[in-house]
Amino acid sequence: MELLKDELYKIFSKKLIYAAIIILIIYSLFTMHEVGDLHIVKGAYNKYFEGYEGKIDSEKIERAKKFGKDIENMDFRENREEFFGKSLYHIEVLNIENHKENYSNWISKSEESLSKLEPNSYKYKVEKLEYETLKKTGYKDSIYYTAGWDEILESNSYIVFLFIGILIILGVSPVFSEEYNSKMDNIILSSRHGKGKLILSKITAVLIYCIFVVLIFSLFELITYGTLYGFKGYNVPLKNLQRLYDCTPFDMPVIKFYLIQRIFILLGSFAFGLFVLIMSSLCKNYLVPAFISGMVFLVPYVSDTFNFPVRKIFAVTYTDLIRLDGFGQGIDIINFLGNPMLYHNFLLIFIPVLYAVSISLIYFLSIRHQVS
Amino acid sequence: MKLEIRNVTKKYGKFCAVKNFSYEFTEGVYGLLGPNGAGKTTIIRILADVLNPTDGSVMLNGEDIKDMDYRYRNLIGYLPQDFGVYKNFTAHRFLMYIAALKGLSKTESQKRIEELLEITNLKEYSNVKTGTFSGGMKRRLGIAQALLNDPKILIMDEPTAGLDPKERVRFRNLLSEISKDKIVILSTHIVSDIEYISKEIVLIKKGEILKTGSSESLTNEIKGKVWKVLTDENGLKTIEERFTVGNIFRNGNKIETRIISENRPDDSAEAEIPTMEDVFLYYFDELSE
Numbered sequence: 001m002e003l004l005k006d007e008l009y010k011i012f013s014k015k016l017i018y019a020a021i022i023i024l025i026i027y028s029l030f031t032m033h034e035v036g037d038l039h040i041v042k043g044a045y046n047k048y049f050e051g052y053e054g055k056i057d058s059e060k061i062e063r064a065k066k067f068g069k070d071i072e073n074m075d076f077r078e079n080r081e082e083f084f085g086k087s088l089y090h091i092e093v094l095n096i097e098n099h100k101e102n103y104s105n106w107i108s109k110s111e112e113s114l115s116k117l118e119p120n121s122y123k124y125k126v127e128k129l130e131y132e133t134l135k136k137t138g139y140k141d142s143i144y145y146t147a148g149w150d151e152i153l154e155s156n157s158y159i160v161f162l163f164i165g166i167l168i169i170l171g172v173s174p175v176f177s178e179e180y181n182s183k184m185d186n187i188i189l190s191s192r193h194g195k196g197k198l199i200l201s202k203i204t205a206v207l208i209y210c211i212f213v214v215l216i217f218s219l220f221e222l223i224t225y226g227t228l229y230g231f232k233g234y235n236v237p238l239k240n241l242q243r244l245y246d247c248t249p250f251d252m253p254v255i256k257f258y259l260i261q262r263i264f265i266l267l268g269s270f271a272f273g274l275f276v277l278i279m280s281s282l283c284k285n286y287l288v289p290a291f292i293s294g295m296v297f298l299v300p301y302v303s304d305t306f307n308f309p310v311r312k313i314f315a316v317t318y319t320d321l322i323r324l325d326g327f328g329q330g331i332d333i334i335n336f337l338g339n340p341m342l343y344h345n346f347l348l349i350f351i352p353v354l355y356a357v358s359i360s361l362i363y364f365l366s367i368r369h370q371v372s
Numbered sequence: 373m374k375l376e377i378r379n380v381t382k383k384y385g386k387f388c389a390v391k392n393f394s395y396e397f398t399e400g401v402y403g404l405l406g407p408n409g410a411g412k413t414t415i416i417r418i419l420a421d422v423l424n425p426t427d428g429s430v431m432l433n434g435e436d437i438k439d440m441d442y443r444y445r446n447l448i449g450y451l452p453q454d455f456g457v458y459k460n461f462t463a464h465r466f467l468m469y470i471a472a473l474k475g476l477s478k479t480e481s482q483k484r485i486e487e488l489l490e491i492t493n494l495k496e497y498s499n500v501k502t503g504t505f506s507g508g509m510k511r512r513l514g515i516a517q518a519l520l521n522d523p524k525i526l527i528m529d530e531p532t533a534g535l536d537p538k539e540r541v542r543f544r545n546l547l548s549e550i551s552k553d554k555i556v557i558l559s560t561h562i563v564s565d566i567e568y569i570s571k572e573i574v575l576i577k578k579g580e581i582l583k584t585g586s587s588e589s590l591t592n593e594i595k596g597k598v599w600k601v602l603t604d605e606n607g608l609k610t611i612e613e614r615f616t617v618g619n620i621f622r623n624g625n626k627i628e629t630r631i632i633s634e635n636r637p638d639d640s641a642e643a644e645i646p647t648m649e650d651v652f653l654y655y656f657d658e659l660s661e
Contacts, residue, residue: 002472006465013460182456187517189422190450190527191473192442198473371422371452 003198007205010178011171012212020170024163025220031159048085049145056096056141064090064097089143092242096140099246103139107131126340130331133342137251142240146233149254150243151225156265160217161323164269165297167213169290172206172276176366177286186371199366203359206277210269218262234258244329249342257328264344267351268321272297274358275318281365316350373433374398375419375525375555380428382414382579389414390579393428397555401547403566404559406576407656412559413453415576416529419557420450432525446475449523451514453530453559459503463494463513466502467520474521481520488516491546493539507534515543519550526556532565544569567648575655582655591646594632598650599641601629611637618653 011017052060067090074083110131117124179185188194233241234255238248250257275296279289300319302308315334326332332343341349375397382390390411404412417423419430421437421444430437437444457466464485471481489495492512497505502513511534518526526547532540547556548569558566566573567587575582575590583590598618603611608627611617615637619630630644631637632653644650 002468002478006469006472009461009465010458182458183452183454184456184458186417186420186422186452186455187450187470188473190420190445190448191470192446192475192521193473194445196442370424371417 003193003201004204007175007198007201008208011175011205011209014171014174017167017171020167021216024166028159028163028220029224048082048089049143052089053144054142056093056100056143060093060143061097064093068094092143096143099140103134107135110134122335122338122340126333129333129340129342133249133331134247137239137248140239140246142236144233144236144240144242145230146236146241146254148225148229148231149233149258150241151229152221153241153254153258153261154244155221155225156217156261157323157325157327160221161265161319162301163217164213164265164322165272165319168210168269168273169276169293169297171209171213172273173280173290173293174286175202175206175277176280177283177289180284180369181286183371185369189369189371195367199363203274203277203362206273207270210273211266214262214266214269218265238328247330248328249331249344250328260344261324261327264324264327264347265322267347268318268324271321271351271354271358272318274355274362278358278361278365281362281369316347321347321351373524373555374431376431377415377419378429378431380415380418380425380430382411382418382423383426388579390418390425393579393581395574395581395584397557399551399553399555400571401551401556401558401566401569403570403573404557404576405561405563405566405573405652406582407561410561410576411579412561412576413529414579416453416527416557416559419525420448420452420527421445422450422452446521447524449518449521449526451518451528451531453533455514457502457505457510457513460501462499462501463489463505464498466513467517470517471520476521484520484522485516488519491519492516493542508536508539511535512539524554526550526554528557529559530561531558532560532562540565563648563652573648575651577656587648587651590651591648594646594651594654596643597632597634597654598644598646599631599633599637600644601631601637601641603627603629616653616657618650 067086071087110127113127114124114131117127179188188198191198235253238245238250238252238254238257241254248257250260252260272293276289276293279292280286283289296317297319300314300317301323304319304325327344333340334343334346335341336346336349377393377395380390380393381388393411393415404415406412414423418425424438432440432444432447458469461469467485467488468481471485476484486495489498492515494509494512494516497509502510505513511531515528515531518528532543535543544565547558550556551569558570560566570587572584573587573590574584583593585593601611604625604627608620608629611629611631615631615633617629617631619628621628630650631641632650636643646654
């Protein structure tokens, strides 16, 4: 416990970390300012939703259709906010109605395919998994005001994952390198726990630091988006979020999915923290692990952004594990040893294996380390 | 207790830092003496289990220290030649950290740290960040950390580097006090560190043992090879060219020299009683600090 406290002190006493957090938060607030107009629209949307939420019924559909016909004669310059609010609401109603139709079509087609495909084939297994998952979660059938949660769930893959990655690199790169550089490794390696408990303490300290980083930015998202859009809709089924989650494999309320998303971000962050720790255990100058880890983290992101072919080499990268782009938004299937597996289930196998390999490697490298 | 170095060799690429080195330590103070680059630090690091030999082994009471692992490290205290401190740690926090690394309980650590801060004259700096410490203060802090677990085997590499003369004396006295039931191994190129406190001195050159013995036996061996010669400014040049000169003392026009020579250098030369300084000069042909 004493060792852990000191390892935590070593990480958390670095002023650079706090400076980075402040800079990243200020930057984030500036980028939020740019979507100020959207905020006005959301405000109108929220106002118009009062009393009209819930299951989509024929009355709501008729009103939406009527609105579509009347729109040509409306003068939206007179009441811009009301016009936006009504438009967004009615478009959403019609989208949900379309989605219901698409869903029914897809289920029928899937049933047809399943009857034709060879039951032991990989294609059949994929089709069956998709069919069973979507059948279980059902289709989007209600309309709710969920703007806050839409933003909160999306902000990680938009920019917050970058902040998390940067903070992990800054905090974890010096963990071993600094000992080597300052020649403290001389004393550490000759001590009773220097080749055992200390390594475990460093790993635990990195885990706690990762929790801190994820928590800080999660709180930041909650506070800022919660203040802007409110927390309404936390208990609605995930599939009924306004954006992106129509075909989610997660059959659960938004708040539960949010917690699951945070746990996965934390699992990914710790995996990346362990990677940075491995690099740190190999280098004397902490700028080297910081640079290598920075490259490992940024190259997949840049490749994604600019659609570079190099991206296709790796099925899962550390960036993916923290970014969780598209996580829970559709049925993402991975071929795991010839069996189709939902992406999040695959991660639950992949991440512990990655932990085991990383931790073994950290032990191996640290125990073999000799002073020079 | 018997600590044994058995045929240890350490190579760095093609360079051989230690060649087939064997030696046995029992309770008492030992001095590893040799010029810079002799291989002392390499041997010390192997003994401290922070460096693996290319060949050979180190045994404690017949058991390989590699097999003993943490049981061996639990018995040692090590002061490296070079070590950093965490600049944002206070002296007290630093020692608490090392105590935790050594597996001491919190209460045990507190008590021991108080004692050692007193012994090393650092008590008033207990809550000062180590980043502000001078070289000598860091060295004293290093000595304190090495003694934290009351080690049975104390391994110190150039322990007095950076200490002022008064602190050196205090340190030597401290070692003499605590060495009764311990193996204390000091590596140094400063003769005065070990001259009066060592049970045995191991002279090392180019990674090999050149000579071993007590300070008395080593000085006895060069009896009749240390001379005092009085000369003038012209004669000094000739002496410096022909002999190893240990000391030059100018007294008016006269110059008194202390030289190392197998034979009497001239008729006026007077035989001197050899010191360890002369032993160092005799074997290494260079001046000790």
